[in-house]
Amino acid sequence: MTVLVAGAGVAGLVTALTLAEAGHSVRIVDKAAGFGPSACSWYAGGMLAPWIEAATQDAVVKRRGVTAIDWWAERVPVTRNGSLVVAPGRDSSELARFARRAEAFEWLDGEAIAALEPDLAGRFSKALFFADEAHLDPRQALVALQARLAVRGVTVEYGADLAAEMKRHGGTVIDCRGMAAKPELPALRGVRGEMLIVRCADISLSRPVRLIHPRFPCYVVPRGDGHFMIGATQYESERRGPVTVRGTVDLLNALYALHPGFAEAEVIETGADLRPAFPDNLPRVVSDGRVIHANGLFRHGFLLSPAVARDVCEVMDGRQAEFSHVPDRQRQSA
Numbered sequence: 001m002t003v004l005v006a007g008a009g010v011a012g013l014v015t016a017l018t019l020a021e022a023g024h025s026v027r028i029v030d031k032a033a034g035f036g037p038s039a040c041s042w043y044a045g046g047m048l049a050p051w052i053e054a055a056t057q058d059a060v061v062k063r064r065g066v067t068a069i070d071w072w073a074e075r076v077p078v079t080r081n082g083s084l085v086v087a088p089g090r091d092s093s094e095l096a097r098f099a100r101r102a103e104a105f106e107w108l109d110g111e112a113i114a115a116l117e118p119d120l121a122g123r124f125s126k127a128l129f130f131a132d133e134a135h136l137d138p139r140q141a142l143v144a145l146q147a148r149l150a151v152r153g154v155t156v157e158y159g160a161d162l163a164a165e166m167k168r169h170g171g172t173v174i175d176c177r178g179m180a181a182k183p184e185l186p187a188l189r190g191v192r193g194e195m196l197i198v199r200c201a202d203i204s205l206s207r208p209v210r211l212i213h214p215r216f217p218c219y220v221v222p223r224g225d226g227h228f229m230i231g232a233t234q235y236e237s238e239r240r241g242p243v244t245v246r247g248t249v250d251l252l253n254a255l256y257a258l259h260p261g262f263a264e265a266e267v268i269e270t271g272a273d274l275r276p277a278f279p280d281n282l283p284r285v286v287s288d289g290r291v292i293h294a295n296g297l298f299r300h301g302f303l304l305s306p307a308v309a310r311d312v313c314e315v316m317d318g319r320q321a322e323f324s325h326v327p328d329r330q331r332q333s334a
């Protein structure tokens, strides 16, 4: 029996490919006209940083996220150059505090930073280097996943009417619609994130650099060809709409603190969307009759979607999976 996957963001595409690779017949439908700004996945930074996330997130994010690097690298272009965490001099005690909670890194001094990232020479006296981390370009990666699905005869059916498809389709439906599933998942909330893309020919970075920031996890991800993604603000707000002045100023200040040479960079894109999140910021794979909801990837869409997809397979086979366990306090509203 064919499995119908609703939603072709990162959750839907990774789930559809995982199911197809496991031998299932799959269809994937999306109501948008194509992959673009209507999917939260469009805005992601693409850091695969389980050990950095260990500093601030539940331990399960690292434990389930570490396998994502190999999962993606086996299927799409992934850069495995590690990642750096730095702090302006006045925040060096914050860097030490961050280091106490993070895992699998080494301390670098100014010379070692310059050896890794020559353009950061003289900018920071200390950094944390997470050698095993990786990053990808989310837009390229999702297009590459679609190509892999196409090889298996699965093409995303854009412009679909899900209600009509569900009537026609008798079998299992995997609901990966992100925030659009909120009516069925009332505990889901949106956490607003804003990002920018700049072009700067004068500075080159080989890996994502995260800057300790008092209000949000701030990082600069090189996208090649002089392009850099700067993300991402994190507000408890479900307001949609373009980036705010506050968000833009915060992101650009962080970029400037990383290197004043970015002052001449051109801002070529701004964007904002809502990250789908449950109250504990962990994903859920919730079975509701013939519909299995895979949602709540919060800021870990790329890091946790392979694990979520594996849990979808478990739940389809009638087994309990880690992300299908809903804590009692949330069960009523999940």
Ligand SMILES: Cc1cc2nc3c(=O)[nH]c(=O)nc-3n(C[C@H](O)[C@H](O)[C@H](O)COP(=O)(O)OP(=O)(O)OC[C@H]3O[C@@H](n4cnc5c(N)ncnc54)[C@H](O)[C@@H]3O)c2cc1C
Pocket: 006, 007, 008, 009, 010, 011, 012, 029, 030, 031, 032, 038, 039, 040, 041, 042, 043, 044, 045, 046, 047, 160, 161, 162, 176, 177, 178, 179, 180, 192, 193, 194, 195, 231, 232, 233, 271, 272, 273, 274, 275, 276, 295, 296, 297, 298, 299, 300, 301, 302, 303, 304
């Ligand atoms: C600024 C920003 C930066 C981020 N950075 C990172 C990062 O660096 N790393 C990371 O891992 N995560 C990051 N995230 C989070 C990540 O983007 C999300 O976790 C992820 O995109 C959620 O994916 P999803 O597939 O659940 O939802 P979406 O990407 O929103 O996909 C849902 C899909 O469902 C479709 N849909 C909606 N309604 C219907 C319907 N009725 N029928 C069919 N289809 C429908 C939509 O068109 C869409 O394509 C970031 C998020 C933001 C906003």
